[in-house]
Amino acid sequence: GAGVSQTPSNKVTEKGKYVELRCDPISGHTALYWYRQSLGQGPEFLIYFQGTGAADDSGLPNDRFFAVRPEGSVSTLKIQRTERGDSAVYLCASSLNPGREGADTQYFGPGTRLTVL
Amino acid sequence: KNEVEQSPQNLTAQEGEFITINCSYSVGISALHWLQQHPGGGIVSLFMLSSGKKKHGRLIATINIQEKHSSLHITASHPRDSAVYICADEYGNKLVFGAGTILRVKS
Numbered sequence: 001g002a003g004v005s006q007t008p009s010n011k012v013t014e015k016g017k018y019v020e021l022r023c024d025p026i027s028g029h030t031a032l033y034w035y036r037q038s039l040g041q042g043p044e045f046l047i048y049f050q051g052t053g054a055a056d057d058s059g060l061p062n063d064r065f066f067a068v069r070p071e072g073s074v075s076t077l078k079i080q081r082t083e084r085g086d087s088a089v090y091l092c093a094s095s096l097n098p099g100r101e102g103a104d105t106q107y108f109g110p111g112t113r114l115t116v117l
Numbered sequence: 118k119n120e121v122e123q124s125p126q127n128l129t130a131q132e133g134e135f136i137t138i139n140c141s142y143s144v145g146i147s148a149l150h151w152l153q154q155h156p157g158g159g160i161v162s163l164f165m166l167s168s169g170k171k172k173h174g175r176l177i178a179t180i181n182i183q184e185k186h187s188s189l190h191i192t193a194s195h196p197r198d199s200a201v202y203i204c205a206d207e208y209g210n211k212l213v214f215g216a217g218t219i220l221r222v223k224s
Contacts, residue, residue: 033211042121042203042214043160056211091160106150106212108160 002026004109006092012115013082021077021112025094032075033106034067035091043091049075082116089113120144121206123215130222136191138218140204147207149187151178154201154217163189165207194222 005024013019025032031050035043045059049069057067064082069075079086093106120143130136142149151164164171164178166187171178175194180187191198199221205212 031210035212035214040216042205042216043212045211045213048211050210056209059211093160105162105165107162108152110157110159 004092004094004107006090006109006112008112009110010113010115012117014117015082015084017082017116019079019082019114021079021090021114023075023077023092023094023109025073025075025092026096026107027073028096029094029107030072030097031095031104031106032069033093033095034075034077035093037089037091037111039088046077046090079114082114084116087114087116121204121213121215123202123204123218125218126216127219128221130194130220132195132222132224134194134222136194136198136220136222138189138202138204138220140187140189140215142185142187142204142206142213144206144208145185147210149178149180150205150207150212151187151189152203152205154203156200160203163202191220196222196224198222 007022033048034046037043047067048056052072064080067077089111091111092109095104095106122141124139148165148167152160154160166180175192177190201217203217205214
């Protein structure tokens with residue numbers, strides 16, 4: 001079956017521009033996660049959706065970052081007024097239905113490599 | 118603050134060697150995840166465990182909840198095992214990742 005897909009695979013933009021990154025989770029997965037991975041480091045958490053709502057957005061670095069999941073499936077990560085420090089690989093993952101105790105396998109997309117010039 | 122530390126950062130092994138990668142975390146967790154990342158970025162989940170030990174093929178993962186420590190073992194290592202291995206602890210439905218261990222297995 002289809003895995004998690006992300007588009008675009010690469011995005012090059014200029015400082016100050018607005019970008020949108022898209023994630024298509026595995027069909028039926030209620031949980032969706034966004035992570036950011038800088039070169040040579042492990043991924044860092046940005047935001048977690050359960051259904052349509054952001055259950056935890058504590059990882060978003062500042063108010064230039066925003067994410068939506070209006071119908072509980074596809075999600076878009078939006079970055080305003082991009083800065084060079086935003087350059088990273090943005091990873092999306094989905095999981096079937098983490099319970100209150102959490103602990104469900106997350107399936108990762110291939111990532112979007114964002115480069116801000 | 119929830120911190121996850123891995124060791125070693127880099128590991129080079131000869132084909133056939135037994136490999137151990139260690140992971141320590143600071144906060145009580147729902148589960149500990151081991152993931153594999155190949156060059157080009159794709160991340161694959163290897164294990165999710167909250168107690169004891171799990172085995173899949175040549176890979177074994179163990180966890181000691183009291184000591185807040187987990188290990189990933191690879192038996193009879195092979196060059197195709199070369200990748201970055203990342204541990205992550207799941208706390209409050211989000212993963213906190215270690216920096217990863219870069220493994221290179223030479224033939």
